[in-house]
Amino acid sequence: MQNVLLMCLSVVAQIEEIIGDGEAVATLNGVRKTIELGLLEDDVNVGDWVLLHTGYAISKVDYEQARKMLDAMELADSL
Amino acid sequence: MKEYSDYLTELNEKTAALLTKITKYCKVLNRQINVMHVCGTHEATVSRAGIRSLLPKNLRIISGPGCPVCICPAEHITTAKELAKRGNIITTFGDMFKVPDTTLKSLSHLKAEGHDIRTVYSAMDAVKIAEKNPDKRVIWLGVGFETTAPMTAYELMKKPPSNFYVLADFRLVPPALDLLLSDPEHELTGIILPGHVTTVMGLKEYEEFPRRYGIPMTVAGFEAVEFLYALEVLLKMMVDGELGLKNSYTKVVRYEGNPKAKEVMKKVFKVVDAKWRGIGTVKQSGYDLNEDFREYNARNLIDFDISLEYDLPKGCRCGGVILGKVEPEECPHFLRRCTPETAIGPCMVSDEGTCRIRATFREVR
Ligand code: SF4
Numbered sequence: 001m002q003n004v005l006l007m008c009l010s011v012v013a014q015i016e017e018i019i020g021d022g023e024a025v026a027t028l029n030g031v032r033k034t035i036e037l038g039l040l041e042d043d044v045n046v047g048d049w050v051l052l053h054t055g056y057a058i059s060k061v062d063y064e065q066a067r068k069m070l071d072a073m074e075l076a077d078s079l
Numbered sequence: 080m081k082e083y084s085d086y087l088t089e090l091n092e093k094t095a096a097l098l099t100k101i102t103k104y105c106k107v108l109n110r111q112i113n114v115m116h117v118c119g120t121h122e123a124t125v126s127r128a129g130i131r132s133l134l135p136k137n138l139r140i141i142s143g144p145g146c147p148v149c150i151c152p153a154e155h156i157t158t159a160k161e162l163a164k165r166g167n168i169i170t171t172f173g174d175m176f177k178v179p180d181t182t183l184k185s186l187s188h189l190k191a192e193g194h195d196i197r198t199v200y201s202a203m204d205a206v207k208i209a210e211k212n213p214d215k216r217v218i219w220l221g222v223g224f225e226t227t228a229p230m231t232a233y234e235l236m237k238k239p240p241s242n243f244y245v246l247a248d249f250r251l252v253p254p255a256l257d258l259l260l261s262d263p264e265h266e267l268t269g270i271i272l273p274g275h276v277t278t279v280m281g282l283k284e285y286e287e288f289p290r291r292y293g294i295p296m297t298v299a300g301f302e303a304v305e306f307l308y309a310l311e312v313l314l315k316m317m318v319d320g321e322l323g324l325k326n327s328y329t330k331v332v333r334y335e336g337n338p339k340a341k342e343v344m345k346k347v348f349k350v351v352d353a354k355w356r357g358i359g360t361v362k363q364s365g366y367d368l369n370e371d372f373r374e375y376n377a378r379n380l381i382d383f384d385i386s387l388e389y390d391l392p393k394g395c396r397c398g399g400v401i402l403g404k405v406e407p408e409e410c411p412h413f414l415r416r417c418t419p420e421t422a423i424g425p426c427m428v429s430d431e432g433t434c435r436i437r438a439t440f441r442e443v444r
Contacts, residue, residue, distance in 0.1 A: 010120075010226070010275050036203060039229055041339045051278065051331045054172070055201035056230050058337055059278045065329040073093045073308060 010053045012061055015046050028052065090304060097307040098133055104314035105135040112138045113266055114313060115259065115403055117252060118145035118273035119431025120301055126440040128303035138314075141403040142436075144255050144355065145273060147223040148174045148429035149401055152354040153390035155222065155248045156180040161383055162218055162246070163194040170205035171220040173198040178428050181387055185428075202230040209243035218377045221247040226275040228366055229340035232347035235372055244377035247367045250353060252276050253284050254364035260292040264404060269313045270296040271306075274328045281336025282324055289322040300328040347372055356390050356425060357398030395424035400433050407434040414438060 013028035013035065022038040036056040037044055044050065049061035105112060116122065122142045125131060131140055144150055157180045163169045169186065176198050179185045190196040195215075199205050202219060209217035221231045228249040235245065252273060259265055272285060277298045289296055295316035299309030309327035316323050326332050344366070353365025368376045391397050394412060399405030407413045407426070417423040419438055426432035 036201075036233075039233055039337065039340045039343070041337065051275070053226055053275060054230055055203060056233070058226070058229070058275070058340060059331040059333075062330055069308065069327070069329060070090075070093065070304075073097060 010051055010058070012049055013052050013057075015044055015048045015050065017046060018044070024057075026050065026052070094304050094307060097304070097311050100311050101138070101307065101314055102135050104311070104318050105138050107318050108137070108314070110137065111266070112268050112314070112317065113141055114138065114269040114271060114310065115141040115143045115265075115267050116145065116271040116273070116299070117143035117256065117259075118271075118276070119147075119149075119429075119433075119436070120275075121145065121271060121273065121299065121306065122433055122436050123431070123440075124301050124303055124306050126436045128306075129440070130303060130306065141267070142400075142433045143259060143403045144358070144401045146401070146426065146429050146431040146433065147227070147250065148178055149397060149425040149432045150250060150355040150358065151175070151178070151222045151248060151425075152356050153180040153387050154354065154385050155220070155246065156185065157182075157385050157387070158377075158381060159186060159218070159220055159246060160184070160189055161385070162377065162380060163189050163196055165380075166195075167216040167218050167244075167380075168195045168197065168208060168212060169218050169220065170197050170199050170208055172200075172222075174429055174431070175220055175222060177422075178425050179392070181390055181392070183392060202234045206234050206237075206239045206243055209240050213240065213242055216242050216244060216380070218244045218246055218380075221245045221249060224250055224252055224273070224276050225280045225344075226273075226278070228348065229279060229337070229344055232343040233340075235347050235368070235375055236343050239375070241374065243375060244380065245368060245375055246377040247348070248353070249348070249366035250355065251350070251364050251366070252280075253288075254361050255355070256285075256288065258358075258361055259402065260288070260294065262402075265402075267294060269294060269317060271309055271313065272296055272298040274298055274300055274332065277328075277336065278331050278333075279337050279340045281341075282326060282332070282334050283336075285324055289324050293322060295321060295323050295325075297323075297325040298328045298332050300330060305330075354390075355401075357401050391425075392423050395426075397424040397426040397432075397434070400426050407437045410434070 013026035017025040026035045050057040051059045186196045205219040297309045312327045348366035349369040351367045396405045396410040422428040426434040
């Protein structure tokens with residue numbers, strides 16, 4: 001039980017439902033949880049992925065960027 | 080369509096390619112390379128994946144002051160314990176619950192003695208407890224780095240009930256980096272910046288560092304492949320003689336950080352000189368509540384004197400471990416008297432502590 005109450009834990013969650021009042025329901029590892037959106041400036045929609053820190057979304061996750069980074073890693077030697 | 084196994088193969092190939100490049104760069108550099116990260120979660124990534132055992136001999140990954148529980152001053156815990164003894168409800172993250180102060184007693188001991196200490200998942204849960212217990216004072220232990228601080232600020236901006244108090248001891252990464260980089264005992268050649276601190280704060284405040292200290296920097300993610308990618312980016316800068324500051328965690332880190340989080344912190348906190356456990360006072364390195372939020376400051380409830388001269392248990396070398404000057408293996412207690420089950424110092428108690436992580440994921444070299 002203690003393990004889920006850590007301050008350093010940041011997890012990625014997907015928005016399932018916006019419930020207004022700066023809150024949303026998100027799923028993380030299959031578990032539905034109410035999360036706080038008030039610290040995010042960007043608009044968040046159902047289906048978006050966010051980085052959660054102690055229950056608050058602190059950033060939208062940009063998988064497009066992540067994929068670009070992976071693609072940029074060349075397999076060939078560059079030296 | 081691509082199968083799952085195709086992705087895995089691709090990822091494995093990329094990881095292998097990154098390692099090959101890292102090895103090559105180290106060979107070209109042909110000198111000792113010391114890369115420091117300042118994040119407990121990065122240490123977990125490195126130790127869990129056994130990354131150190133895969134790296135060339137002249138590349139050392141050093142774990143810096145990245146565990147908020149470890150650097151939280153012993154006074155904070157002693158104060159929280161005193162406030163608990165006075166009939167207040169203490170609310171805290173689970174990580175803080177087991178950390179002893181200099182008496183070797185933690186909040187968990189006080190709970191066992193019948194005092195009201197509650198571990199919660201977030202600052203908003205602490206506010207809810209205050210709403211449900213209007214006749215009691217509820218004290219929220221506000222600790223952590225820039226990643227954890229905005230939540231407390233945000234809750235205070237929402238005007239919580241007047242029986243809600245914060246004992247704020249947030250700590251800031253840039254002043255600690257300044258300290259490490261100007262330390263003549265360290266010969267650091269590269270810095271991996273913490274991924275989630277920079278998610279909040281952005282990169283701007285680190286802009287001057289590479290030139291000031293002649294050292295490249297990059298931000299890394301927390302998957303092993305993301306960490307290796309950042310390492311490769313860093314080494315490439317060294318090979319090219321580039322003193323850059325690069326974002327290798329574009330998945331969540333933006334250059335400007337999270338403007339809203341920064342704004343609430345600016346409204347609620349003031350920057351103060353602050354004590355780091357095992358290190359001492361670092362100038363302008365902490366957040367406390369500013370005058371506008373004075374009524375919520377738990378320090379106003381303190382009518383007792385707490386000042387500790389030595390803040391680590393006897394023989395514990397956490398101070399050196401936190402600064403990356405002592406490897407846990409060099410501490411005589413490591414895995415002898417001090418184990419995850421019989422932890423002596425904060426670096427072994429905390430899940431983010433270097434001693435704890437090293438003990439959990441023993442490496443084969
Ligand atoms: S092994 Fe234990 S006693 Fe030694 S430095 Fe780490 S926490 Fe302190």
